[in-house]
Each structure stands twice: as structure tokens, then as C-alpha cells.
Amino acid sequence: MLKISLDKLGKLFEAISASQTLYIPTDREDGAAEYKKYESGMKLSNNLNTLRSAKDFFFPQTENLVDFKMEGKNIEVIDVREESEDFVIFGVRACDARSFTILDKVFLADPVDSYYKNRRDHGTVVTMACTRPAETCFCGTFGIDAAAPEGDAACYSDGESLFIEAHNEKGQKFIDSVASLLEEGDAAKLDEVREKTRDILKKLPLANLTTDNFGGDKLNEYFNSDKWGELSQSCLGCGTCTFVCPTCQCYDIKDFNTGHGIKRFRCWDSCMYSDFTKMAHGNPRLTQLERFRQRFMHKLVYFPANNNGEFGCVGCGRCLSKCPISMNIVKVMKALEVK
Amino acid sequence: MQEAMINRAKQLLADGSVDRVIGWKRGEFVYDITPAVFTSAEELDADFVYDDFTAANVSKYLVKESKKEGKILAFLKPCDTYSFNQLIKEHRIVRENIYVIGIPGGPKLDAERIKANGITGILGAKNDNGTLIIDTVYGEEKMPYYEALSVKCLNCKSKKHVVYDELIGEDGDILDSNRFDMVEKLENMTAQERYDFWREQLSKCIRCNACRNVCPACTCEKCVFDNPDSGVENKAATDSFEENMFHIIRAFHVAGRCTDCGECSRVCPQNIPLHLLNRKFIKDINSLYGDYQAGEDTTSRAPLNDYKQDDCEASIVHERGVE
Amino acid sequence: MQVNDNKEFQPLIVAFCCNWCSYAGADLSGTNRLNYPTNVKIIRVPCSCRVNPMFILRAFQRGADGVILCGCHPGDCHYTSGNYFTRRRMTLLFSMLDFLGIERDRTRVEWVSAAEGAKFAATMNEFTEAVRKLGPNRRLEDLRCRKQ
Numbered sequence: 043m044l045k046i047s048l049d050k051l052g053k054l055f056e057a058i059s060a061s062q063t064l065y066i067p068t069d070r071e072d073g074a075a076e077y078k079k080y081e082s083g084m085k086l087s088n089n090l091n092t093l094r095s096a097k098d099f100f101f102p103q104t105e106n107l108v109d110f111k112m113e114g115k116n117i118e119v120i121d122v123r124e125e126s127e128d129f130v131i132f133g134v135r136a137c138d139a140r141s142f143t144i145l146d147k148v149f150l151a152d153p154v155d156s157y158y159k160n161r162r163d164h165g166t167v168v169t170m171a172c173t174r175p176a177e178t179c180f181c182g183t184f185g186i187d188a189a190a191p192e193g194d195a196a197c198y199s200d201g202e203s204l205f206i207e208a209h210n211e212k213g214q215k216f217i218d219s220v221a222s223l224l225e226e227g228d229a230a231k232l233d234e235v236r237e238k239t240r241d242i243l244k245k246l247p248l249a250n251l252t253t254d255n256f257g258g259d260k261l262n263e264y265f266n267s268d269k270w271g272e273l274s275q276s277c278l279g280c281g282t283c284t285f286v287c288p289t290c291q292c293y294d295i296k297d298f299n300t301g302h303g304i305k306r307f308r309c310w311d312s313c314m315y316s317d318f319t320k321m322a323h324g325n326p327r328l329t330q331l332e333r334f335r336q337r338f339m340h341k342l343v344y345f346p347a348n349n350n351g352e353f354g355c356v357g358c359g360r361c362l363s364k365c366p367i368s369m370n371i372v373k374v375m376k377a378l379e380v381k
Numbered sequence: 382m383q384e385a386m387i388n389r390a391k392q393l394l395a396d397g398s399v400d401r402v403i404g405w406k407r408g409e410f411v412y413d414i415t416p417a418v419f420t421s422a423e424e425l426d427a428d429f430v431y432d433d434f435t436a437a438n439v440s441k442y443l444v445k446e447s448k449k450e451g452k453i454l455a456f457l458k459p460c461d462t463y464s465f466n467q468l469i470k471e472h473r474i475v476r477e478n479i480y481v482i483g484i485p486g487g488p489k490l491d492a493e494r495i496k497a498n499g500i501t502g503i504l505g506a507k508n509d510n511g512t513l514i515i516d517t518v519y520g521e522e523k524m525p526y527y528e529a530l531s532v533k534c535l536n537c538k539s540k541k542h543v544v545y546d547e548l549i550g551e552d553g554d555i556l557d558s559n560r561f562d563m564v565e566k567l568e569n570m571t572a573q574e575r576y577d578f579w580r581e582q583l584s585k586c587i588r589c590n591a592c593r594n595v596c597p598a599c600t601c602e603k604c605v606f607d608n609p610d611s612g613v614e615n616k617a618a619t620d621s622f623e624e625n626m627f628h629i630i631r632a633f634h635v636a637g638r639c640t641d642c643g644e645c646s647r648v649c650p651q652n653i654p655l656h657l658l659n660r661k662f663i664k665d666i667n668s669l670y671g672d673y674q675a676g677e678d679t680t681s682r683a684p685l686n687d688y689k690q691d692d693c694e695a696s697i698v699h700e701r702g703v704e
Numbered sequence: 705m706q707v708n709d710n711k712e713f714q715p716l717i718v719a720f721c722c723n724w725c726s727y728a729g730a731d732l733s734g735t736n737r738l739n740y741p742t743n744v745k746i747i748r749v750p751c752s753c754r755v756n757p758m759f760i761l762r763a764f765q766r767g768a769d770g771v772i773l774c775g776c777h778p779g780d781c782h783y784t785s786g787n788y789f790t791r792r793r794m795t796l797l798f799s800m801l802d803f804l805g806i807e808r809d810r811t812r813v814e815w816v817s818a819a820e821g822a823k824f825a826a827t828m829n830e831f832t833e834a835v836r837k838l839g840p841n842r843r844l845e846d847l848r849c850r851k852q
Contacts, residue, residue, distance in 0.1 A: 366594075
């Protein structure tokens with residue numbers, strides 16, 4: 043496997059950013075990590091994961107779809123789409139890497155979302171294996187191996203060097219572009235590192251959580267469960283869980299009147315909001331209980347029903363740390379589960 | 382403390398004085414505690430928790446809970462009692478349906494602040510004379526206790542309960558909190574520096590509305606920012622202007638009513654110091670219209686519902702401070 | 705109005721004027737043939753206290769470079785006390801805008817009675833000049849509304 047010494051990481055970043063835009067997770071002043079466009083001297087974060095997920099790169103919180111210009115009775119339609127530049131997201135964790143597979147199922151299924159596809163085609167995902175998972179991690183529940191992440195190319199660290207391995211053509215192209223900095227290395231020690239990580243993963247508090255009793259065929263068991271009232275009673279109806287989630291993909295399309303034209307844009311929406319999926323007749327989910335149920339039923343039942351059993355969660359644990367009232371998918375699964 | 386609270390709650394449930402209890406429910410980890418309503422002694426024994434991580438202010442839940450049938454027991458920390466009083470003043474809760482037990486407050490810990498110190502895999506935390514000893518998946522870790530405190534507890538304004546039916550523990554005093562220090566520091570910066578500071582902070586906003594939804598002063602049935610007919614409704618800030626507008630208008634709408642409970646900053650997933658906006662209003666109100674603490678009583682006129690003929694003119698803003 | 709790049713910056717000023725005093729004051733300055741800049745766009749409101757802080761922000765969003773609010777003199781409000789409330793609200797709002805780093809000379813409150821046509825014209829001249837000096841509003845601008 044090809045490798046680069048960890049103290050030469052800066053050189054690697056320089057080399058990548060010379061030819062395309064590079065994003066790396068870096069520490070903010072408040073201690074949280076976020077993806078930033080690489081600039082000379084920027085340090086890779088030691089945090090396990092970024093506060094906001096990596097989905098922003100392919101599915102940003104807001105994006106312009108089309109502009110309209112009005113002159114007299116004429117309406118000019120302006121296509122604002124531009125071909126995206128090539129970019130690399132470095133240091134994506136296994137959970138976020140899997141989330142792209144889930145988003146692909148939504149946006150690349152027929153009819154293909156050209157805005158999403160444009161960015162997906164131009165983005166290279168370089169993942170990083172985890173070595174210090176947190177107590178909130180439960181990616182194993184969804185069959186994700188944090189020690190061997192997916193992505194176009196994956197990186198593994200043994201504490202001294204960073205090993206890079208391509209998973210597909212795009213990843214190979216990425217490695218070739220920085221090949222002059224890499225050298226052949228002995229990956230023997232990596233197995234040891236991986237085993238160690240897997241041992242930790244087994245010992246985490248949520249290691250025993252399984253999806254065995256959830257899935258597309260469980261609608262009747264859970265939809266009318268009497269647990270929803272208790273689970274949702276303290277939900278604030280904010281959108282924190284949805285907005286930090288790497289797999290939440292609901293959006294709204296709105297028009298903004300600029301005073302001299304219209305900008306049509308789309309933005310993330312949250313099923314927790316009272317005006318989610320509002321239609322001419324009003325809103326189909328009138329209470330917070332129904333909205334709360336929608337979120338978890340979507341992830342645990344509806345999504346697998348439509349996507350060959352794939353769940354709409356990757357166990358990244360962001361909602362576990364960020365929910366203002368600490369209500370989350372793990373608590374819901376445990377309370378709801380009928381064996 | 383937790384023991385005494387559970388016992389008293391069980392007593393009150395048993396003798397029929399109350400039908401429900403609002404408090405905090407244990408989670409998966411030591412810190413992920415959820416506000417919850419309990420209806421039986423068994424539930425209380427199993428899940429009721431009150432410890433260093435129970436920071437949530439439950440008074441806003443009483444807007445809904447107090448309108449249900451029967452009586453509810455609410456455990457309120459000193460800061461929560463101010464929010465509670467303010468809600469009574471605004472006729473948002475039915476006082477007769479609530480039995481308030483005042484309990485000693487914080488300081489409370491915030492797991493996010495522990496994680497910000499690079500500590501991960503948190504299983505437990507204990508204060509040992511100013512050092513927080515944290516039990517983690519990776520062994521024992523230590524950090525200064527002060528650095529792990531929730532932002533809302535850093536400048537505690539009062540240990541006094543302004544309303545209660547009974548107390549567990551002793552009542553405290555109003556504190557000299559230095560809570561306006563940071564506001565003052567910002568006021569002494571140049572306009573450009575202040576602008577840069579707020580742009581950096583507010584550009585982090587993801588418009589999750591957690592600050593608004595948790596705020597005990599934000600109890601409008603339909604928020605103007607959720608109303609498609611208002612012309613300003615938006616689910617995401619698509620321009621820096623909208624980030625500014627949302628937070629200015631939200632802070633303005635609670636000006637004179639905000640008790641400075643600090644929930645907005647506690648819940649902000651992006652760690653934006655939103656309480657500084659509220660404190661700016663409180664500081665201005667105190668200095669221009671006389672000291673006023675929202676929630677201290679249920680009868681006084683709120684500063685923005687009041688006036689004096691010799692109030693200062695708006696031009697005072699131009700006359701003071703640095704440019 | 706002609707816009708010429710060679711000429712000095714022409715700010716857009718929004719003036720909220722109360723129906724009973726300031727709007728009549730503006731009228732009087734017109735009938736007296738007093739000059740005030742065409743940069744000023746007047747929005748008539750029933751009372752100065754009708755002005756919600758959102759109005760001020762929306763004016764800035766839609767391209768205003770300065771916003772001035774005019775009402776009856778304190779004590780003269782047609783509705784007895786409306787302008788007293790306005791005074792507190794605007795003081796706090798302007799202070800908050802200042803706190804966020806928005807130039808404080810972009811906002812103003814002025815009391816103009818129906819008899820003060822001259823004061824209205826003088827105020828508008830002065831305010832327009834002050835905003836002109838500041839240049840275009842950038843800190844409280846919505847980029848989507850900027851005309852290319």
C-alpha cells in the first residue's frame with residue numbers, strides 16, 4: 043500500500059490543493075470541527091467527526107435553482123447551473139461515506155437530480171478510518187466498519203504514516219495525482235490498528251443495538267405504537283437533528299422576490315417543522331407527535347421499504363450529541379422495539 | 382437531592398395532591414437527559430434523575446402541561462422560576478394547576494464543553510475539588526471543572542427562587558454576576574470589529590430554530606418566521622442578511638421579557654453566544670430605563686410596554702460609546 | 705432620476721412618516737417649495753409606533769442605505785402615547801444594530817410636527833448627506849436584492 047509520513051501531511055494537502063479545491067476537517071475556535079477549504083498551514087482536526095456532516099458538499103443547505111426576470115409581460119428564465127469544479131473532501135469518516143450511498147439512492151434515482159449529480163461527479167471522497175470512536179457511535183448497527191471506510195479512496199493511519207488505498211477509478215486518479223509524494227509502505231501494522239479499533243467498537247455502550255426488528259415490513263408494528271406520545275412529549279420541534287444528520291434529504295423549494303426578479307431556490311427542510319410538506323389544504327401532520335413519528339418511521343421503516351432494506355441512518359451519533367433535549371433515534375429504537 | 386425529590390414527588394402523587402410530575406429522565410449516557418412527565422412512583426424510581434447534567438429549563442413545557450386536566454408538580458431551579466413567573470405574567474400558564482417545588486440549581490455541566498476539550502467516549506463525570514474527573518472508554522481523563530460548565534451557568538445571576546410552593550434545600554441570594562462583561566467588551570470595540578465578530582458567529586447559524594423553540598419567552602402560537610404569509614418566513618438563511626434579521630428580531634421580540642435563563646446558548650448546536658444579544662437589550666434597558674429583571678415579579682410593567690415622558694431620545698445611541 | 709457613474713453616490717433613503725404630523729410636515733415643505741433630496745422615499749404610517757423593527761430591516765434588505773423614522777413630537781401623538789413607545793423601541797433597536805456593527809448614522813428618529821415643513825426639509829437634507837458620506841449599505845444588505 044502507498045503511504046506518506048504523517049508529518050508530511052501538509053505537503054500532501056498543498057499538492058492536492060494545487061490542482062483542485064480541497065476541503066479538510068479543521069478545528070474551530072470553540073473546539074468543534076468543520077470542513078473548510080484548505081489554505082496553507084491549515085491543520086487537520088483531531089476530532090472524530092465534524093459538527094455538520096459532509097452531505098453539505100453534494101446537497102448544500104440552500105442552492106439557487108433558477109432565476110426569473112420580469113420585463114413588462116415577458117418572463118425570462120435564467121438557468122443558473124454551472125459545471126462544478128473538481129474538488130476533494132479529505133478525512134470523511136466511514137459513517138458519512140455511507141451516507142452518500144443513501145443520498146445517491148434518493149437523488150440519482152430516476153429522475154436524476156442534475157444539481158446533485160453535477161457535484162457528485164466532480165467530488166472525490168477520501169475517507170479516513172476511525173481509531174478513537176466515541177460513546178455516541180453506532181455505525182456498526184448499520185453494518186458499517188469504522189476501521190475500513192468506503193469512499194473513492196480510503197486512508198488509514200498507524201500513528202506514523204498515512205496509508206492510502208483506492209477503491210475505484212476516481213480514487214486511483216486521485217492517488218496518481220499525488221503519487222510523487224507517496225512511497226510504497228508495509229501495511230502489516232495496519233491490521234493490528236484495525237483490530238484494536240474493532241475491539242473498542244465492541245465495547246462501546248451502543249454496540250449491541252441492532253436493526254433486526256426494524257425494516258420495511260414493520261409498518262403495522264410501529265406506526266400505531268403507544269410509545270410515540272411519551273417519546274415525542276418533550277420534542278421542541280426544532281430542526282437540529284435533521285440539519286446535522288448526514289442522511290436527511292428532505293428539502294423545500296421556494297421563491298424569493300428580489301424586487302426586480304424572482305430567485306427560485308431550494309433549502310433543507312425538517313419534518314419537525316410545523317410547515318413541513320404544507321400543501322394547499324394545509325399540513326398533513328398537525329401534531330408534534332406525528333411529525334416526530336415521521337422522522338423515525340422514515341429512517342427505520344419507509345426508507346428500507348423503498349430501498350431494498352437499506353436504513354436511513356448511518357449511526358454517526360450527531361443527533362445524540364446535539365439534540366437540545368437529548369431525544370434521539372437510539373432511544374426511539376430501544377423504546378419502540380418489539381421482539 | 383435526587384432522592385429527596387423522588388420521595389417528595391411520590392408522596393404528593395400518593396396523597397393525590399398532584400397527578401403528574403415534570404422533571405428529567407435518565408438517558409443512554411451520563412449526560413443525555415430528557416425533560417419528561419412522570420405519572421407513577423415506579424416511573425420515578427426507574428428514570429427520574431437530577432444531577433450535574435440536568436440543565437434543561439422545564440418551565441416552558443408548563444404552557445401545555447398546565448392546560449391539561451389535573452395538577453402537575455414542577456421542580457424548578459432558581460433560574461427556571463424567573464421564566465415561570467414571566468409566563469404567569471403573560472398569562473401563558475395556569476398557575477392553579479401547578480405545584481412548584483424550588484430546588485437548588487447549578488452550576489450544571491455541558492458534555493459538549495467536555496468534548497470540546499478533546500475528551501471522547503464519556504461514560505461518567507465527577508467533580509473533585511475543581512477538577513472534573515471523567516471516566517471514558519479510553520480510561521480516566523481530567524479537566525478543570527470550570528471549563529466544563531454550561532454557558533448558561535457561567536454568569537449565574539441568582540440563586541434565589543422568585544416563586545415556589547415549597548422548597549427542597551435552602552433558598553439563595555441574587556448574585557453579583559458580571560454577566561454584562563462580554564457585552565461591555567464588545568461595546569468597546571470598533572464597529573468594524575463588532576461587525577466581524579457577529580458575522581463570524583451568526584454565519585454559523587443553521588436555522589434549526591432550537592434557540593427559539595427552547596426559549597420560555599418565545600411562546601407565540603405561530604412565529605412570524607414560520608408563517609408563509611409574513612413575507613419573511615424561511616427555512617434556511619439564504620443570505621447573511623437573513624441570519625442577522627432572524628436573530629435581531631428574535632432578540633427584540635423577547636427584549637424586556639427575557640429573563641436571561643441562557644437556554645438559547647445552551648442548546649445552540651453551533652455554539653453561537655446568542656445570550657449576548659439578549660444581554661445587550663437587558664443592559665440597555667437597565668441603563669436607560671432603570672434596573673429591570675424580567676420574571677422577578679408578576680405585576681410590574683415590562684419596559685417596552687411602558688414609557689416615561691422624559692425618556693432619552695434615540696439619538697443617545699449616536700452620542701455614546703466608540704464608533 | 706438619472707444615474708451617472710461619474711456623479712457622487714446617490715443613497716436610497718426610506719422615511720417612515722406618521723400620518724398626523726410628519727407626513728403633513730412633508731406636505732408643508734412641498735407647498736412652501738422647500739427643497740429636499742429626491743433620494744428620500746416616504747412611506748406613510750398611521751402612527752410612528754406602527755413601525756415594527758422588521759420594517760426597518762426590510763427597508764435595508766430591499767436596498768435602502770438609510771432609514772429615518774418621523775413622528776409627532778413627544779406629548780403631541782394623535783393617539784396620546786404612540787410615539788413614546790416608538791422612542792423606546794427605536795432606541796433599543798438602533799442600539800442593537802450598533803452592537804452588531806451596523807453604522808449608526810444609517811438610522812435616525814426625528815420628531816417633525818405638521819407645522820415644521822422647514823425642519824422636515826432640513827432633516828432630510830442633513831440625513832441624506834450623512835448617509836451619502838457612509839456610502840452604500842453593505843453590512844445590512846441582502847445580496848440577492850442588489851441590482852446588477
